[in-house]
Amino acid sequence: xxxxQEAIKEKSMxxxxxxxxxxxxxxxxxxxNGKKVVYTFVPGNLTELILALDMLPVYPEINALQSGxxxxxGSYIKDAEKIGFSEDVCxxxxxxxxxxxxxxxxxxxxxxxxPDMLLLSYTGCFTFLxxxxxxxxxxxxxxxxxxxxxxxxxxxxxxxQVNYMVKQLKEEVIPKMEKVAGKKMDYNxxxxxxxxxxxxxDLWVKVLESAKNVPSPIDSYFxxxxxxxxxxxxxxxxxxxxxxxxxxxxxxxxxxxxxxxPINPEGEMKKERYRLVVEGPPNWTNFREFWKIFxxxxxxxxxSTYTKVGGVYDRGFRHEPEKPLESLSxxxxxxxxxxxxxxxxxxxxxxxxxxxxxxxxxxSIKSCNSFSAGQLLMMREIExxxxxxxxxxxxxxxxxxxxxxxxxxxxxESYFQMLEQRKIIMSQExxx
Amino acid sequence: MSKYYLGVDLGxxxxxxxxxxxxxxxxxxxxxxxxxNYAVAADIARDEAIYNARFSVLKKKLEAxxxxxxxxxxxxxxxxxxxxYEQFKVRLDKLGEELLKTCYTFFKEEKRREEILxxxxxxxxxxxxxxxxxxxFKNLGAKNQFFRDIVSERYNEEVNKLDLSxxxxxxxxxxxxxxxxxxxxxxxxxxELIHKxxxxxxxxxxxxxxxxxxxxxxxxDAEINLLKGKFDHVSESLREHIDEIAAIxxxxxxxxxxxxxxxxxxxxxxxxxxxxxxxxxxxxxxxPETRTVLDIGGQxxxxxxxxxxxxxxxxxxxxxxxxxxxxxxxxxxxxxxxSLNELGPMAMQAEKEVTICSTCTVFxxxxxxxxTNLGEKRADILGGLHKAIIMRAMSLIARSxxxxxxxxxxxxxxxxxxxxxxxxxxxxxxxGDNIRINIHTDSxxxxxxxxxxxxxxxxxxxxxxxxxxxxxxxx
Numbered sequence: 071x072x073x074x075q076e077a078i079k080e081k082s083m084x085x086x087x088x089x090x091x092x093x094x095x096x097x098x099x100x101x102x103n104g105k106k107v108v109y110t111f112v113p114g115n116l117t118e119l120i121l122a123l124d125m126l127p128v129y130p131e132i133n134a135l136q137s138g139x140x141x142x143x144g145s146y147i148k149d150a151e152k153i154g155f156s157e158d159v160c161x162x163x164x165x166x167x168x169x170x171x172x173x174x175x176x177x178x179x180x181x182x183x184x185p186d187m188l189l190l191s192y193t194g195c196f197t198f199l200x201x202x203x204x205x206x207x208x209x210x211x212x213x214x215x216x217x218x219x220x221x222x223x224x225x226x227x228x229x230x231q232v233n234y235m236v237k238q239l240k241e242e243v244i245p246k247m248e249k250v251a252g253k254k255m256d257y258n259x260x261x262x263x264x265x266x267x268x269x270x271x272d273l274w275v276k277v278l279e280s281a282k283n284v285p286s287p288i289d290s291y292f293x294x295x296x297x298x299x300x301x302x303x304x305x306x307x308x309x310x311x312x313x314x315x316x317x318x319x320x321x322x323x324x325x326x327x328x329x330x331x332p333i334n335p336e337g338e339m340k341k342e343r344y345r346l347v348v349e350g351p352p353n354w355t356n357f358r359e360f361w362k363i364f365x366x367x368x369x370x371x372x373x374s375t376y377t378k379v380g381g382v383y384d385r386g387f388r389h390e391p392e393k394p395l396e397s398l399s400x401x402x403x404x405x406x407x408x409x410x411x412x413x414x415x416x417x418x419x420x421x422x423x424x425x426x427x428x429x430x431x432x433x434s435i436k437s438c439n440s441f442s443a444g445q446l447l448m449m450r451e452i453e454x455x456x457x458x459x460x461x462x463x464x465x466x467x468x469x470x471x472x473x474x475x476x477x478x479x480x481x482x483e484s485y486f487q488m489l490e491q492r493k494i495i496m497s498q499e500x501x502x
Numbered sequence: 503m504s505k506y507y508l509g510v511d512l513g514x515x516x517x518x519x520x521x522x523x524x525x526x527x528x529x530x531x532x533x534x535x536x537x538x539n540y541a542v543a544a545d546i547a548r549d550e551a552i553y554n555a556r557f558s559v560l561k562k563k564l565e566a567x568x569x570x571x572x573x574x575x576x577x578x579x580x581x582x583x584x585x586x587y588e589q590f591k592v593r594l595d596k597l598g599e600e601l602l603k604t605c606y607t608f609f610k611e612e613k614r615r616e617e618i619l620x621x622x623x624x625x626x627x628x629x630x631x632x633x634x635x636x637x638x639f640k641n642l643g644a645k646n647q648f649f650r651d652i653v654s655e656r657y658n659e660e661v662n663k664l665d666l667s668x669x670x671x672x673x674x675x676x677x678x679x680x681x682x683x684x685x686x687x688x689x690x691x692x693x694e695l696i697h698k699x700x701x702x703x704x705x706x707x708x709x710x711x712x713x714x715x716x717x718x719x720x721x722x723d724a725e726i727n728l729l730k731g732k733f734d735h736v737s738e739s740l741r742e743h744i745d746e747i748a749a750i751x752x753x754x755x756x757x758x759x760x761x762x763x764x765x766x767x768x769x770x771x772x773x774x775x776x777x778x779x780x781x782x783x784x785x786x787x788x789x790p791e792t793r794t795v796l797d798i799g800g801q802x803x804x805x806x807x808x809x810x811x812x813x814x815x816x817x818x819x820x821x822x823x824x825x826x827x828x829x830x831x832x833x834x835x836x837x838x839x840x841s842l843n844e845l846g847p848m849a850m851q852a853e854k855e856v857t858i859c860s861t862c863t864v865f866x867x868x869x870x871x872x873x874t875n876l877g878e879k880r881a882d883i884l885g886g887l888h889k890a891i892i893m894r895a896m897s898l899i900a901r902s903x904x905x906x907x908x909x910x911x912x913x914x915x916x917x918x919x920x921x922x923x924x925x926x927x928x929x930x931x932x933x934g935d936n937i938r939i940n941i942h943t944d945s946x947x948x949x950x951x952x953x954x955x956x957x958x959x960x961x962x963x964x965x966x967x968x969x970x971x972x973x974x975x976x977x
Contacts (some may be wrong), residue, residue, distance in 0.1 A: 450903055453816060461818045462901075477821060480762070484776035488814045491779060495811050 098180035114192030114402030123251035136177035138354030138468030161469040235399035240344040256497030261391035263307030273315035285342035287325035291371035343368030350433040353465040373421035378406040461485035509953025512763035519547035520950035530555025539685040548659035586643035600679035629656035653673025707733035758953035784952030786812030793906035798915035818902040826894035843848040849920035854886025888920040916945035
């Protein structure tokens with residue numbers, strides 16, 4: 071079980087904490103300062119558009135996961151269920167609704183402002199649509215913009231799709247945003263931001279790819295979810311985000327040069343025993359306990375798909391200052407959960423091979439259809455293509471009722487022993 | 503000196519121990535119900551396995567003679583049964599003490615206390631000889647090895663004969679006494695106990711009726727007749743061998759603990775291994791062509807895929823709900839007021855399978871009452887229930903990748919004939935007639951066997967220590 075001790079933090083983490091602290095303070099005083107607030111989601115987010123119009127973004131999933139980590143989600147979910155949300159509804163939604171019912175107090179304890187606009191820029195998760203419909207009821211009259219993002223059914227992005235999205239942005243989304251912001255889009259400023267985004271993305275990819283080293287200096291999942299924060303949320307395109315990634319890259323590079331292993335809340339890992347690729351979001355309510363099971367066993371996550379929900383940058387995508395709307399469109403269509411199953415399996419296969427992984431593990435989330443659909447098929451495909459042991463565990467995003475520590479530990483222990491046994495037998499076979 | 507290896511599988515419902523020799527042959531099996539104190543459950547199972555191993559050694563030693571002289575065979579079988587009774591008796595006395603103790607602390611008022619004490623004495627007096635008779639003449643030890651089950655059945659029987667007003671106080675005393683009695687590890691002296699058992703046998707054979715009683719079977723008489731008039735001679739000529747096996751020191755070279763409660767075993771960390779690996783390894787060792795293993799235990803159903811080395815490549819386990827596992831059957835048996843062992847045979851009588859929802863054990867109980875009300879036959883309902891269990895297992899198997907040839911079924915539930923019937927039917931329907939289905943008579947011991955085999959091969963799990971390794975000594 072987790073220790074009450076204070077977690078050990080890297081410098082970049084402290085910078086990030088400050089960035090978040092400032093954002094929430096700014097949000098709490100938004101109305102007084104006349105700032106407009108846009109609620110939007112992480113996958114396919116249009117943060118640069120929001121920031122270039124001097125508006126402030128709020129990400130309901132991030133608030134929900136933060137509530138989960140702060141052990142508040144259980145009661146929020148209960149409150150949402152009390153007013154009629156079914157047990158089967160996505161727990162991010164219920165947690166968010168519950169938080170709003172309780173005065174919309176954000177993770178830092180400061181009140182979150184009501185939205186001036188709901189911006190739905192990613193439609194691959196149908197729950198998002200319903201989520202905002204519910205928020206519209208809570209905030210009647212709020213401006214709504216919806217950008218329809220075509221799913222990559224054929225496994226590629228076509229020009230028609232890009233044109234379709236750019237048209238929506240030009241004719242529908244941006245005009246509405248301009249109306250709410252009370253100003254016109256400054257395309258020069260937007261391009262500058264996108265240039266910053268691309269630079270941050272370059273650094274982020276270098277950080278991710280450091281895990282190709284054996285041993286890896288980073289954990290790409292448990293620590294990765296922190297690392298991806300600024301790029302996936304309110305800071306992409308800002309100087310602060312670029313600074314953060316520069317600092318993070320320096321730290322990781324330094325660790326690599328010194329041959330240091332990943333940092334976890336209890337300090338530095340001493341020995342890398344297993345290298346894993348993980349599919350699916352982590353559980354947030356018991357995040358530390360969950361992580362501890364891995365680092366206690368010497369398991370390092372060298373690549374994960376979850377850290378690609380905000381963009382699969384390591385496969386080449388970059389925001390382009392010269393083609394702002396086209397690249398934003400491609401970005402929306404390129405996020406991980408918008409890939410078809412084959413693309414996802416290809417990506418995972420690439421990770422397992424490129425990152426020299428010993429195994430593949432799925433954390434299947436009860437709440438999340440975007441992730442969970444097709445996972446068993448993916449597992450079988452990976453087993454056949456890569457011949458690595460595959461593991462499957464189940465939990466939930468923020469509903470503490472669906473995290474069974476004993477069950478998960480039992481399955482993970484079995485899984486690690488599978489990996490260990492395979493190593494021993496295979497090395498015996500190799501010497502015969 | 504021969505070397506032996508121990509595997510202990512501490513499951514949610516039963517704890518199993520297996521001792522193997524250097525040829526991977528099972529020479530000792532022990533099983534007990536898992537109780538609040540896991541360490542005691544493991545100790546009991548292990549002790550049982552060691553006693554059983556002594557008898558195995560004895561039988562192996564006398565193999566030729568036992569074949570030539572059926573009376574030897576009969577004597578040794580009887581001896582093992584009576585030996586079990588002697589163990590049982592010690593624990594029963596312990597329970598008696600606990601019942602008295604509870605009575606004294608629970609009933610402060612003297613008159614009431616005396617009344618309850620009296621009833622308790624009468625209850626004991628009534629069931630003690632019955633149990634003895636069943637051990638000595640009806641081989642109770644081979645039918646049921648769980649102390650709690652045996653005693654509670656008889657205790658309940660006696661309590662039900664009394665006035666209804668006594669039900670609650672007597673059951674309260676029982677509830678408070680059974681756990682301490684069960685959770686204490688009783689050290690038996692094998693030699694002392696076996697000699698007692700031999701004396702007991704002397705009485706048994708001495709008192710043999712000259713003519714067969716009306717209620718005894720022909721077969722039974724024939725066996726007993728073997729010893730009539732010869733028992734003194736048989737007993738004397740075997741005594742030397744028996745003393746010899748009593749003196750054997752069982753040198754447990756290495757051991758592995760597995761099962762749901764493995765983390766609580768007083769074993770060093772490197773001797774603890776996941777039951778997934780142990781079940782797969784055991785099943786694969788017994789049936790080397792095994793590629794898919796289904797294990798249905800007390801609260802877990804596991805579908806495991808293994809490769810040609812017996813290494814697990816993937817597995818799926820039931821999450822969040824244990825409907826369809828052994829405990830589900832236990833609950834259903836309770837609901838129907840029959841014993842667990844009767845479920846399978848009754849389900850085999852089914853002429854059709856009534857559709858029953860298998861998602862929840864408690865609801866299945868309610869459904870069962872409703873169906874009985876509607877006039878469905880018990881056998882048909884049970885047929886449906888058994889099929890429902892397998893339907894659930896089939897979905898888990900599908901999740902793990904399907905059935906590959908050969909398919910081995912393990913776990914306590916694999917003893918149930920009706921489960922086997924529906925499993926065979928559904929596996930063949932879904933994966934074709936060419937799938938070979940293996941079920942071993944020791945299926946419940948497969949996890950412990952796998953553990954013992956890991957111990958013999960000395961493949962350490964070699965995972966980082968979470969708890970300090972503790973020295974532990976066997977015997």
